[in-house]
Amino acid sequence: MKRDEALKRIAKLREIIDYHNRRYYQQDDPEISDAKYDELMRELQNLEELFPDDGLASSPTQRVGAAPLAKFSPFEHPRPMLSLANAFTPEEITDFDARIRRMADLDRMEYVAEPKLDGLAVNLIYEHGLFVRGATRGDGATGEDITQNLRTIPSLPLEMKKSGAHPVPDFIEVRGEVYMERASFGKLNHRRAVDGEEPFANPRNAAAGSLRQLDPKITARRPLSIFVYGAGLLKGMQFSTHFGILEALRQWGFPVNHLIEKADDISACIAYFGRISSLRPELPYEIDGVVLKVNDLTVQEVLGSVSRSPRWALACKFPAAQATTLIRDIVVQVGRMGTLTPVAVMEPVNVGGVMVSRATLHNEDEIRKKDIRIGDTVVIQRAGDVIPEVVSVVTSRRTGEEKFFYMPSHCPECGSNVVRLEGEAAHRCVNLSCPAQIKEHIRHFASRDAMDIDGLGEKVAASLFDAGLIADPADLYFLTEEKLLPLERMAQKSVSNLLDSIQMSKTPAWDKFIFALGIRHVGEKTARLLAQHFAGIDELMGADVEDLTQIKEIGPEIAHSIVGFFSEPKNREVIDKFLRAGISPLVQRQRKDRPLDGKYFVFTGTLETLGRNEAKTLVQELGGTVQSSVGGKTSFVVAGASPGSKLEQARNRAVAVITEKEFLKLTGRDKS
Ligand code: IVH
Numbered sequence: 001m002k003r004d005e006a007l008k009r010i011a012k013l014r015e016i017i018d019y020h021n022r023r024y025y026q027q028d029d030p031e032i033s034d035a036k037y038d039e040l041m042r043e044l045q046n047l048e049e050l051f052p053d054d055g056l057a058s059s060p061t062q063r064v065g066a067a068p069l070a071k072f073s074p075f076e077h078p079r080p081m082l083s084l085a086n087a088f089t090p091e092e093i094t095d096f097d098a099r100i101r102r103m104a105d106l107d108r109m110e111y112v113a114e115p116k117l118d119g120l121a122v123n124l125i126y127e128h129g130l131f132v133r134g135a136t137r138g139d140g141a142t143g144e145d146i147t148q149n150l151r152t153i154p155s156l157p158l159e160m161k162k163s164g165a166h167p168v169p170d171f172i173e174v175r176g177e178v179y180m181e182r183a184s185f186g187k188l189n190h191r192r193a194v195d196g197e198e199p200f201a202n203p204r205n206a207a208a209g210s211l212r213q214l215d216p217k218i219t220a221r222r223p224l225s226i227f228v229y230g231a232g233l234l235k236g237m238q239f240s241t242h243f244g245i246l247e248a249l250r251q252w253g254f255p256v257n258h259l260i261e262k263a264d265d266i267s268a269c270i271a272y273f274g275r276i277s278s279l280r281p282e283l284p285y286e287i288d289g290v291v292l293k294v295n296d297l298t299v300q301e302v303l304g305s306v307s308r309s310p311r312w313a314l315a316c317k318f319p320a321a322q323a324t325t326l327i328r329d330i331v332v333q334v335g336r337m338g339t340l341t342p343v344a345v346m347e348p349v350n351v352g353g354v355m356v357s358r359a360t361l362h363n364e365d366e367i368r369k370k371d372i373r374i375g376d377t378v379v380i381q382r383a384g385d386v387i388p389e390v391v392s393v394v395t396s397r398r399t400g401e402e403k404f405f406y407m408p409s410h411c412p413e414c415g416s417n418v419v420r421l422e423g424e425a426a427h428r429c430v431n432l433s434c435p436a437q438i439k440e441h442i443r444h445f446a447s448r449d450a451m452d453i454d455g456l457g458e459k460v461a462a463s464l465f466d467a468g469l470i471a472d473p474a475d476l477y478f479l480t481e482e483k484l485l486p487l488e489r490m491a492q493k494s495v496s497n498l499l500d501s502i503q504m505s506k507t508p509a510w511d512k513f514i515f516a517l518g519i520r521h522v523g524e525k526t527a528r529l530l531a532q533h534f535a536g537i538d539e540l541m542g543a544d545v546e547d548l549t550q551i552k553e554i555g556p557e558i559a560h561s562i563v564g565f566f567s568e569p570k571n572r573e574v575i576d577k578f579l580r581a582g583i584s585p586l587v588q589r590q591r592k593d594r595p596l597d598g599k600y601f602v603f604t605g606t607l608e609t610l611g612r613n614e615a616k617t618l619v620q621e622l623g624g625t626v627q628s629s630v631g632g633k634t635s636f637v638v639a640g641a642s643p644g645s646k647l648e649q650a651r652n653r654a655v656a657v658i659t660e661k662e663f664l665k666l667t668g669r670d671k672s
Helices: 003-026 034-050 054-058 090-104 147-151 182-194 203-211 216-221 242-251 266-282 297-303 364-370 435-446 458-466 473-478 492-504 510-516 524-533 537-542 545-549 556-567 569-580 612-621 645-653 660-667
Strands: 074-076 111-117 120-127 130-136 142-144 171-180 224-235 261-263 287-294 313-317 321-334 339-351 354-360 377-382 389-393 427-429 600-604 636-639 656-658
Touching (some): 003 034, 003 054, 090 266, 090 287, 090 297, 090 313, 111 242, 111 313, 120 203, 130 142, 130 147, 147 203, 147 216, 171 182, 182 203, 203 216, 203 224, 224 242, 261 266, 287 297, 321 435, 354 377, 354 389, 364 389, 435 458, 473 569, 510 524, 537 569, 545 556, 556 569, 600 645, 612 660, 636 645, 636 660, 645 656, 656 660
Parallel strands (some): 600 636
Antiparallel strands (some): 111 261, 111 287, 120 130, 120 171, 171 224, 287 313, 321 339, 339 354, 377 389
């Protein structure tokens, strides 16, 4: 075959295959047999090998076809993926505007107003115009590499269009949201019901579940779409406004939402919020609010960010979805710290698209305060991913048959005494080896956001514990096929899957490992902070309360809890066992944008350009620590006008004294 003839055939085949892909994957209505489809695909692959051309990157041969993965690899975002501060009322929106105008010294701020899509944030990397990698947001610093799955989304360009006013950049991180249209979601759930599969609760869960499939062929069959709304790291070109970036993204062939508008000032933003709220029910996809972003990129830079959210953007959320239902019973759950939590068991009800049958009642005080009784009709609400809550009781529906609820005096799991410590709202089971606590602790350890051990949910954790095979999470790593096979409902396949997942969890990310330990008050956020400040388990175990409270956002309560945890001999034993089992957390290299890591600063005197709090925040954001007095650890004393006795202390201890300008150089803020 001649080259030009081959190229014509290649173009034709791509068109035909794209058409059949849509019929099969998107419309679920194939026209040709699998064999015929495979034949077309093979013909195209052969021709592409013999006659490579420019269109290869966006050919259907590049979309589906990758082999299933065993596990997603971690992906470190070149620029962190930040989240957004929330506002729920017009006052909060105008406060935000006033605050940032004051900081930027502007009478009027121009914004870009965008719908807030309710899907899953993704980061897409394009090098020289080609889609090379894509990842989930993860914790903002590191996500999961889901390149193969993203490739299957028909509206995601595999190659950026070269036409238009903007040349293609050498490197760009494109940020966007993967979502599922409501109608496609309905069809997908219908098909799942016919196939006897669990339906997805809402389009967002369906999109998330589909993107996290290890087999890209399954993702390809899910009707996913994407909108992009910004850029991260960009090399080889510059923009002056956010709106300019969106226009360029559109020209490069990315799907940019059509409802995005420039807004002259904050009152135009509030009007936009009103318009989008009334459009919301008619949109083919779900949104949960409106995002406002400062348009001028220089102003964005001046404003900067605080603790993971930029100061220049705001999510204006729609009010939480509410529904009315009946409380059938109130049961008590025992958590991993022994806390007894009352939970309302309700008539199932649809709240904003999700069926809900349980709501947390927090503690006994909360029940009394809201006067919740068994048999009451209540208003419940669900905001985002938060566990549903009871807002109020519809007292007019009371019949007199309702029953009061009292916290049990004995643990419903082990029968031990229940106590309520002074100053605490919670009731606790006193038995440290309460089976419910241990089971819950093991379930937490294995959960998705901790060690991510597939197949080790509540039921399996409980049956392993009940069979006496494990008494703590470290025992998981000493399980064998011989021990597991005799268990009920444990066939050869599930045993080997479970053992594989346990093996695979042996190299967790350092912060996930800390979170998995289940230290009281150490949630995911604190675990991330600790992971950034301590280079390994020995350092963390050796930290005292003072070291810990040096970290911004770690107060004495958390610090005591951490120190207490590691001083408990039983916990040290478990950690030893982890090490013997070969668990080695992957300690991330320090981020490049933390130039003050490990450095301690003391400020004295009046600074010229920075306020004291501002200086403190800057140090902390860049990884350093601010001390109130000069000590052995102090790296620098920053001296402003009329310095106090700290200057003297610095000289006595031979600590370096620097000016504000020198300090700003260290932070990278002063380039002169
Ligand atoms: S901008 C620094 N724009 O909302 C700005 N986010 O809470 C970061 N989202 O993780 C995001 N629509 O998943 C932005 N038009 C939009 C958005 C949007 C939805 C999501 C995104 C992000 C979350 C932030």
